[in-house]
Amino acid sequence: MNKDYEVTIGLEIHAELDTQSKVFCSCKNSFGAEPNTNCCPVCTGMPGALPVLNKRAVELTIMAGLACDCEISNYAVFERKNYFYPDLSKAYQISQLEKPICVGGGIRLSSGKFVRLNRIHLGEDAGKLIHEFDQTHIDYNRGGVPLIETVTEPDLSSAEEAVEFVNKLRDNFIFAGVAKCRMQEGGMRCDVNLSVRKKGSPLLGTRTEMKNLNSFKAIQRAIEYEAKRQIEALERGEKIVQETRKWDDEKGVSLSMRSKEDSNDYRYFPDPDLLTVKIPELTVQELKKKLPLSPEKRRELYIESYGLPQYDANLLTSSKEISDFFDACVALLKEPKEFSNWIMTEIMKLYTEEVGILISAQNLAKIAELILTKKITRQNGKQLFYEIWNEGGDALELAEKYGMLSSITESELEGIVKKLIAENAKALEDYKSAPDKVIKFFIGGVMKETKGKADAQLARELILRELER
Ligand SMILES: [Zn+2]
Known part of the structure; x- marks a missing residue:
């Protein structure tokens, strides 16, 4: 110009x-x-x-x-x-x-x-x-x-x-x-x-x-x-x-x-x-009290009170529906970063304005709580999420129905790892030359032993700790 x-x-x-x-x-x-x-x-x-x-x-x-x-x-x-x-x-x-x-x-x-x-x-x-x-x-x-x-x-x-x-x-x-x-x-x-x-x-x-x-x-x-x-x-x-x-x-x-x-x-x-x-x-004063927070004010709250990064705050306020959903989840379980991650990854992959959000805040809060208290694995949590998004249902009931609820404690898991390593001296020998393959092998063993109920992340940590001894 x-x-x-x-x-x-x-x-x-x-x-x-x-x-x-x-x-x-x-x-x-x-x-x-x-x-x-x-x-x-x-x-x-x-x-x-x-x-x-x-x-x-x-x-x-x-x-x-x-x-x-x-x-x-x-x-x-x-x-x-x-x-x-x-x-x-x-x-x-x-x-x-x-x-x-x-x-x-x-x-x-x-x-x-x-x-x-x-x-x-x-x-x-x-x-x-x-x-x-x-x-x-x-x-x-x-x-x-x-x-x-x-x-x-x-x-x-x-x-x-x-x-x-x-x-x-x-x-x-x-x-x-x-x-x-x-x-x-x-x-x-x-x-x-x-x-x-x-x-x-x-x-x-x-x-x-x-x-x-x-x-x-x-x-x-x-x-x-x-x-x-x-x-x-x-x-x-x-x-x-x-x-x-x-x-x-x-x-x-x-x-x-x-x-x-x-x-x-x-x-x-x-x-x-x-x-x-x-x-x-x-009348004006009453309406002022009822006025929902503006996107600007919500961003401030997310960053200052919840400690979220600017990036998260921007994305969460990109639509009112998303922002309201996030607020509803946090009101049920005060884990803002956990919900922010769910929204930015799983939900944003599926969400459109026409379709909306096909899972309730209650259900997502239940899934998050099950994961954070290590009652189910994150992987199973995601499976529940997709199942509910597509078919509906209740997170807790589905977790029970599929036998996802874990009763394995960390010390029990540690015992299983130790046992597996003791039984597989051959794999141990290969650890130096092919560490990834060996770790995968043991995670597979743990999953088999626990019928998939073990937390894969935790199992991995325990396996690494034993192998590095
Ligand atoms: Zn008319």
């Missing part, structure tokens, strides 16, 4: 709240249903149908704000944003302009840069157009799904910063339990406002907006393309037009869509069907 220019980026990120029902009616909020089955006169905007505010949606918006250190307003107003589009049957979207629920706040990037938020407000999603061959269908299921919009100040200056910001915001929302933020399902979308200017210029350049970017890769590529396009246009002596542009992810280009609207164009006015929302301080 041309080094004489700097890029200024502001983001608007839309995230669907994780509620049971929609924001102004009792229709289900669920992704993937048959088209137009989760609709009613309210969310399709039939004349005379009156909206009723979903209290949970307001609570989750407040929690989203608390997770990003926003100030929570003591009252909020819903306004109508008027525009026509086929996916918006009411011809207005209920949103917030003058009095949003959350104001200010921000997120710190890894570079130390603080990206300020202007606001987080609550509104409703629109329906969805489905283009098939030469036809377009409309699915109104998504219409009226609670949607929070996070608006940043223009504090970002590169695609990398924008991607990191969206990632951190997404983590904050997921960990706070307010939104699932499934970008592939459109549950989180990002609008990018971007302008460029000559370095040192006091004035911001004319900005364009790219709407509905729904993957990190699209955000990255769209910003890189648009910054380059604007710089090249300015270098040719052209003017940048304030407009909304469409990002074509397949072709990797942004295309002019329409001249950019200002908020005035939407003729916002307070929705006469909805009351002002009062937000008592007490």
Whole structure:
């Protein structure tokens, strides 16, 4: 990129709240249903149908704000944003302009840069157009799904910063339990406002907006393309037009869509069907108490209180499900490193967001306890783990059923080792020339003698000790 220019980026990120029902009616909020089955006169905007505010949606918006250190307003107003589009049957979207629920706040990037938020407000999603061959269908299921919009100040200056910001915001929302933020399902979308200017210029350049970017890769590529396009246009002596542009992810280009609207164009006015929302301080305090720890705070806890390496802490907080699972295991048995190892090796090999974690914290804690108290071998512990992951069951019952529970003490094992070595003078002679082979031979002997119930690691140590005498 041309080094004489700097890029200024502001983001608007839309995230669907994780509620049971929609924001102004009792229709289900669920992704993937048959088209137009989760609709009613309210969310399709039939004349005379009156909206009723979903209290949970307001609570989750407040929690989203608390997770990003926003100030929570003591009252909020819903306004109508008027525009026509086929996916918006009411011809207005209920949103917030003058009095949003959350104001200010921000997120710190890894570079130390603080990206300020202007606001987080609550509104409703629109329906969805489905283009098939030469036809377009409309699915109104998504219409009226609670949607929070996070608006940043223009504090970002590169695609990398924008991607990191969206990632951190997404983590904050997921960990706070307010939104699932499934970008592939459109549950989180990002609008990018971007302008460029000559370095040192006091004035911001004319900005364009790219709407509905729904993957990190699209955000990255769209910003890189648009910054380059604007710089090249300015270098040719052209003017940048304030407009909304469409990002074509397949072709990797942004295309002019329409001249950019200002908020005035939407003729916002307070929705006469909805009351002002009062937000008592007490409600905010109660929600603050319920707010789950942020990924940042969890990492701190894992490193400082549990003594885990940074690497483990990062991996354990890479998803809320993993982090919650780890917390549940540690609550049952205070062996953080043991569980961290299980998660980083066995669980991460099998885990996907779609499938989830197919073993309970109780079962993994039982397996870990059996291993750590040397009642079963680590190898058998792993076998139990896979069996339960694939077939289900109870760790203790299965260990008993398979006769894995060892009754062999260390001194008994020592006796077996000594006996085997005394009986195999020939193997002893080979020890100098082929130590590995001899050790393997004796471990095999121990396993045979104990019907596989001996701890292989311990047996190995004892064998080595005897051989080195
Ligand atoms: Zn409805």
